[in-house]
Amino acid sequence: MHVVSARERLLTAALDLFAEHGVSGTSLQMIADRLGVTKAAVYHQFQSKDDIVLAVIDPALNRLGPIADEAEAQRGNAARREQVLAGVVDLVVGFRKVSATLSFDPVVMRLVRAHPALRNLQRIRRLLGGTAPDPGSRVRMAVIAGGLMMAGADPAVTGLDDEDFRDHLLAAGRRILKG
Amino acid sequence: MHVVSARERLLTAALDLFAEHGVSGTSLQMIADRLGVTKAAVYHQFQSKDDIVLAVIDPALNRLGPIADEAEAQRGNAARREQVLAGVVDLVVGFRKVSATLSFDPVVMRLVRAHPALRNLQRIRRLLGGTAPDPGSRVRMAVIAGGLMMAGADPAVTGLDDEDFRDHLLAAGRRILKG
Structure with a gap:
């Protein structure tokens, strides 16, 4: 049985509020009110709103390194390309709700741009496109x-289930990439 | 002979400054200083920074309607799709410098989202994807x-010339769209 922790409840409430008001338009007090707790209880979990945003986007950004690792472990450029495409597609599907909520939010973009895991995007791009394209x-x-x-x-x-979304996204990626 | 107007010089200077400092980080005073004129001279051309941004993005957004019109005038879904793809690709190539400078800027996104020409994006999407996809x-x-x-x-x-960029973008679009 999966017990939903206080931390998870807080992140879910925060994501809902971000979707309604944007990150800048959401205060820690609003998150506390939504959960029916005090602002001090929110501070007990997270020091700042940036920390909450990072807790939402870290799991996605921290997948970039392992996706590149797994692809680099394949033999041959075609297998590496296929592996990295599948990894990125899984990431897009797995974080589609976060992506639909937070894409284009200026606070999120600032935190993404400064995130150390972003360097792995260059590895992923090389795996997809080659070193001297x-x-x-x-x-x-x-x-x-x-x-x-x-x-x-x-x-x-929006209306597609994850499996359909994944299959068609893979197919579209293969169409573009095939040499 | 093309005489560069004061208005064009101002927009070029503004775009350069936006690229360096972001739209929010650029003041009308900075634009005036870059041009060696007074702030009053800038106000004579544009009432606000929003007006300057709109003067840069309007020509791109105002192309969306004619692109949809031209495609809808074609006979058959395949011809319409090809026409609208070619129109959007031309737009992307024609405004690549603006796009590279202003994409993701929160001020720009706010103005784009509120722009009346944005409704034509729905027409363009229907032309590309069909009415009941x-x-x-x-x-x-x-x-x-x-x-x-x-x-x-x-x-x-960045390093590609416009012609190469256009040809390969059209080819990539056709790969994705072909049924």
Whole structure:
């Protein structure tokens, strides 16, 4: 049985409020009110709103390194590319709710840009596009990077279940990448 | 002979400063200093910084309607889709510098979201994805929308000339869209 911790309840309430008011428009007091606890109880879990946002986005950003590791362990560029595509697609599907809520939020973007795990994006891009890509590969790289990054937040996919979303996202990625 | 107007000089200086400091970090005084004119001279051209940003993004957003019009004038879904793809690709290529500078800027996003021409994005999405798209088409729609939107701002394509960028972007779009 999964017992929902106070921390998880807080993050769920915060994400709901971020979706309604944006991160900047959400205060720790609003999160406390939503949970029916005191602001001190919120502070007991998180020192600041940035810490709450980081607790939401860290699990996604911290997947980037292992995704690159697993792909680099494959033999051959085609297998590496397929592995890294599958890893990124799983990440997009797994964090589609977070992505739809927090994409484009200026507070989130500031924290993402400063996040140490972001360096792994360069590894992932090399795995997808090669180390010395020709112009066509560079453009395909830009399209797939933007397409995967934005897909989870796109209203067109809201009604799809995770399995359909994953299968079709993989298929779209393979269409773009195939040489 | 193309005479560069005071207005064009001002917009060029503003865009350079936006690239260096972000829109929020750029004041009308900084724009005046860059041009060697008084702040009053800047006010003579534009009432506010929002007006300057709108003068930069309006030409791009105001292309969305004509792009949809031209595509809707074609016969058959395939021809419409090809026409709208070509129109959006031209737009991305034509505004790649603006896109690389202003994408993700919170001031810009606020103005884009409130812009009346944005309603034409729905027409463009219908032209690309159809009126009652299946799950696969919806995912491809999300990928191509995000991919095209982000491609102009991607560092991977910075070194490409416009013609190469356009050709490869069209090719990538066709790969995703072909049924």
